[in-house]
Amino acid sequence: MEATFENRIGMKELAGKVMSAKEAAALISDGDVVGMSGFTRAGDAKVVPAALVERAKNEKFKIDIYTGASLGPEVDHDLAIAGGIRKRGPFQADKGIRTLINNGEILFADMHLSHGAEQYRQNIFGTFKYAIIEATAITEDGYLIPTTSVGNNPILAEVAENIIIELNVAQPESLIGVHDIYVPGEQGNREPIPLTKTSDRLGVKGIKLNPSKVKAIVISENLDAPSTIVPPDEETQIMANHILDFLRSEIKAGRLTNTLAPIQSGIGSVANAVLDGFKESEFEHLEVYSEVLQDAVFNLIDAGKVDFASATSITLSAEKGKEVYGNLDKYADKLVLRPQEISNQPELIRRLGLISINTALEADIYGNVNSTHVSGSKMMNGIGGSGDFARNARLGIFITKSYAKGGSISSIVPMVTHVDHTEHDVDVLVTEQGVADLRGLAPKERVPLIINNCVHPDFKEQLWEYYNAAVEATGNAQTPHILSRAFEMYERLEKTGSMKK
Amino acid sequence: MEATFENRIGMKELAGKVMSAKEAAALISDGDVVGMSGFTRAGDAKVVPAALVERAKNEKFKIDIYTGASLGPEVDHDLAIAGGIRKRGPFQADKGIRTLINNGEILFADMHLSHGAEQYRQNIFGTFKYAIIEATAITEDGYLIPTTSVGNNPILAEVAENIIIELNVAQPESLIGVHDIYVPGEQGNREPIPLTKTSDRLGVKGIKLNPSKVKAIVISENLDAPSTIVPPDEETQIMANHILDFLRSEIKAGRLTNTLAPIQSGIGSVANAVLDGFKESEFEHLEVYSEVLQDAVFNLIDAGKVDFASATSITLSAEKGKEVYGNLDKYADKLVLRPQEISNQPELIRRLGLISINTALEADIYGNVNSTHVSGSKMMNGIGGSGDFARNARLGIFITKSYAKGGSISSIVPMVTHVDHTEHDVDVLVTEQGVADLRGLAPKERVPLIINNCVHPDFKEQLWEYYNAAVEATGNAQTPHILSRAFEMYERLEKTGSMKK
Numbered sequence A, B: 001m002e003a004t005f006e007n008r009i010g011m012k013e014l015a016g017k018v019m020s021a022k023e024a025a026a027l028i029s030d031g032d033v034v035g036m037s038g039f040t041r042a043g044d045a046k047v048v049p050a051a052l053v054e055r056a057k058n059e060k061f062k063i064d065i066y067t068g069a070s071l072g073p074e075v076d077h078d079l080a081i082a083g084g085i086r087k088r089g090p091f092q093a094d095k096g097i098r099t100l101i102n103n104g105e106i107l108f109a110d111m112h113l114s115h116g117a118e119q120y121r122q123n124i125f126g127t128f129k130y131a132i133i134e135a136t137a138i139t140e141d142g143y144l145i146p147t148t149s150v151g152n153n154p155i156l157a158e159v160a161e162n163i164i165i166e167l168n169v170a171q172p173e174s175l176i177g178v179h180d181i182y183v184p185g186e187q188g189n190r191e192p193i194p195l196t197k198t199s200d201r202l203g204v205k206g207i208k209l210n211p212s213k214v215k216a217i218v219i220s221e222n223l224d225a226p227s228t229i230v231p232p233d234e235e236t237q238i239m240a241n242h243i244l245d246f247l248r249s250e251i252k253a254g255r256l257t258n259t260l261a262p263i264q265s266g267i268g269s270v271a272n273a274v275l276d277g278f279k280e281s282e283f284e285h286l287e288v289y290s291e292v293l294q295d296a297v298f299n300l301i302d303a304g305k306v307d308f309a310s311a312t313s314i315t316l317s318a319e320k321g322k323e324v325y326g327n328l329d330k331y332a333d334k335l336v337l338r339p340q341e342i343s344n345q346p347e348l349i350r351r352l353g354l355i356s357i358n359t360a361l362e363a364d365i366y367g368n369v370n371s372t373h374v375s376g377s378k379m380m381n382g383i384g385g386s387g388d389f390a391r392n393a394r395l396g397i398f399i400t401k402s403y404a405k406g407g408s409i410s411s412i413v414p415m416v417t418h419v420d421h422t423e424h425d426v427d428v429l430v431t432e433q434g435v436a437d438l439r440g441l442a443p444k445e446r447v448p449l450i451i452n453n454c455v456h457p458d459f460k461e462q463l464w465e466y467y468n469a470a471v472e473a474t475g476n477a478q479t480p481h482i483l484s485r486a487f488e489m490y491e492r493l494e495k496t497g498s499m500k501k
């Protein structure tokens, strides 16, 4: 192993910085604000965090952690449970940390994923004492090469006072060249981001390193926690088909051609099923401009359906991971990983005219969407990039099963209990029941589409009854609501265990 | 007059199209989708709409009207009341149409003002049969020169099948050269918008006209309805001072210098008071990048405080209007009017790093903002550009008096009844009570700042009581709410006429 890692430290002046995870973890102080690499469990530091867990178990040690997005179990499960996290942002997706966020033990700053870099740049969270960044290599010409995600690494390396590098020798060196690092300047002193095609390369192969900041290099061989891919069930398949049919109708209306427009798709099983659905379809020369690439995108590249895929992270199942990382050369000219400030940038999402597909927890009869809070109070994962994409996409699609928890909950309600995407930002709503195309409609025009096309039959009647009563009570106002009844379905759920009447 | 208007029709082939307002109005059919110029009562067509009012009074005549933003009384009051409008978008601000929107007689599609052009381009509202556009002149080289606003005119002229021009000879010819018309291409086939400074000029002096579309030219001498400027009262003055002090603290924190960053400010009396406050301040070389320029901006230019102002519309009091339009040459190198697709473009708002100041109807203890719906149901004006700016600005400030209706209503509530700006999008909240800087905070960190600094003393206790009960009831979840109590202040208001306990 020694030989291997030494080959990967091109800047020879840094060779002396190699130390154990425990030694590196000792550099961090209780109360520090720490930046970490990682985006949807890809490219996160692992062995230093594991050493931080030991500290949290044995001493008074709590830090603030800001990242690209969600991390693997070392931080978002183990360190959280060990009491080592005071505050976390901008995204998480682990039951461990979620429980502590929802019992008040951990503070969680839930942000649009394109906003993090601007906030870090402006020092909103305090001074970053350390950035802990997983890397494939440090090149001779002074670049830090990320691994399977870029996320917020470039800005964290820029703003943090000190850097700890986790050099992951289990990641293939062929990752060098996959990344395209471009960092916008200060606001007000910034050029247009010169991207006009998903495949454009704007920057350099890695993060220009200030070697004096590097306080430790820790060698790691731990692979990313694999994504636990959920195979499509009957209903995710139906939703996927609804979306494909809707896209066909857009072609008929002259708004798209069968190469569509670059696609962003959230993670999860429906997203995967939609993408899988393209494989046997008439669509071709597709492009992906997204946050995360899951298995399905690589299947589509293999099938010759996707010409190019741009993202900030690659999150694969264990099996697909072996295949892809074992043959990365095959994908070299079809793939780029960018900072999330670029993958999620409003400027680019709008310029490219994306088709964006994200999952909702619930929606209401007027088209507002809740992506984050169960019953208005309990955090699920966070808004992630869904707001960056939905607001700026050419076509912002939200999907959700029409029911949850075995049918006791309707995912369409009179009024959502938390709004992440306003009625102004939701173009199309899809459930296994059908599609509601809400574009250009006034709130009352949306109601029949949503109730008739998207609501589960068990709940249609009570939603109509609420709406009609609200029309009556408000004299047919712009958005009829009866505030004393708006959440009655949740009150029933709490009392009886079901929203059903 | 004859001589005057003939000078203004440089394309001689169009001279034969001059006709009366009544003749032009007769071209439009019941049921048509019609685009109209106009943005916050500036640059709107007036005499053709007045003729449409006569038709609506005397025959079955109802049309859909889409514009830049709000229009003057001819459309948003008279035509609405005459029953001539079936559906309206994307903004209005007149009691006449508002009443009909809220009794179900007129449909209203409330949109982000930067989204209109994309929707019109994609034909989401159906085919525009006519665009009725007020103009200063038609130049010899074929450009239609707008008057006091640009708004959505360029895209409406492009997508509409036919064009009616209202040639306003009362507007000074010196308006020629004030406009900068740049229209982004189709999404997916679009270049970066090449603006990096507020004063950059990207395009041409007017809208390239397809003469075969021009079906009528109607001569008008009617000036824009003047803005009814509300002089600052004690409380708007206090709010303005809070904002100025907050900007000073940002300078201390090293995030701004005393030239600040380009300023966007919504319309209304607080916005005007804030801008007026700059006059006697230490801030200098300011720039404005906004939607609407009100009196205060011209006062600041006169005072040498503002170097440049970019917007899509100029809405002035009668007095200031005379002064400005009588001396337009004085402002020629300090002023530009752009399409609202440019003034409100996320790409540019983010690149320039704007400071954005908009007014809220109400906010909640977690920082969600309602700009549009009174008690969740009744439309006030619409979201306008507030979402374009707040989401993308470097600093998104919302202002509201802490109370409404003489003190019976608290403008800070447990949960807003409609969300236009989510907790993810509101950086700073200001009332006459004080300032809450919410950046980077988790929901529960925001609560004490908002209640202690922004809420009126009459309502502090009940908001603390609600919050504490919600923490208890949810086991201290991410965003504690008790759904059965979330709207109890409104229920009390309805029953007793006051939110006070």
Ligand SMILES: CC(C)(COP(=O)(O)OP(=O)(O)OC[C@H]1O[C@@H](n2cnc3c(N)ncnc32)[C@H](O)[C@@H]1OP(=O)(O)O)[C@@H](O)C(=O)NCCC(=O)NCCS
Pocket (backbone or CB within 6 Å): A265, A266, A267, A268, A269, A270, A291, A358, A359, A360, A361, A362, A371, A372, A374, A375, A380, A381, A382, A383, A384, A385, A386, A401, A403, A404, A405, A409, A410, A411
């Ligand atoms: C909304 C979101 C939580 C859905 O996740 P998913 O895994 O696709 O959907 P599931 O149907 O499995 O739902 C996840 C959980 O929420 C529960 N749930 C779903 N809808 C619910 C509802 N209306 N009420 C209560 N619970 C609900 C499910 O029962 C499930 O619970 P479990 O984990 O206890 O089984 C997820 O997509 C998300 O976090 N989105 C926000 C971020 C985002 O959009 N990212 C993409 C761009 S970055």
Ligand SMILES: CC(C)(COP(=O)(O)OP(=O)(O)OC[C@H]1O[C@@H](n2cnc3c(N)ncnc32)[C@H](O)[C@@H]1OP(=O)(O)O)[C@@H](O)C(=O)NCCC(=O)NCCS
Pocket (backbone or CB within 6 Å): B265, B266, B267, B268, B269, B270, B291, B358, B359, B360, B361, B362, B371, B372, B374, B375, B380, B381, B382, B383, B384, B385, B386, B401, B403, B404, B405, B409, B410, B411
């Ligand atoms: C929010 C908005 C309505 C405030 O308008 P304003 O004229 O500055 O503020 P005012 O305090 O005069 O309030 C306007 C009305 O709302 C009422 N109001 C204000 N807060 C209220 C509340 N919390 N509950 C009920 N009514 C309220 C006022 O009493 C007043 O009513 P009136 O017309 O019957 O007197 C206005 O700024 C708006 O439409 N904003 C959205 C669009 C926008 O932000 N544009 C700027 C960028 S384009």
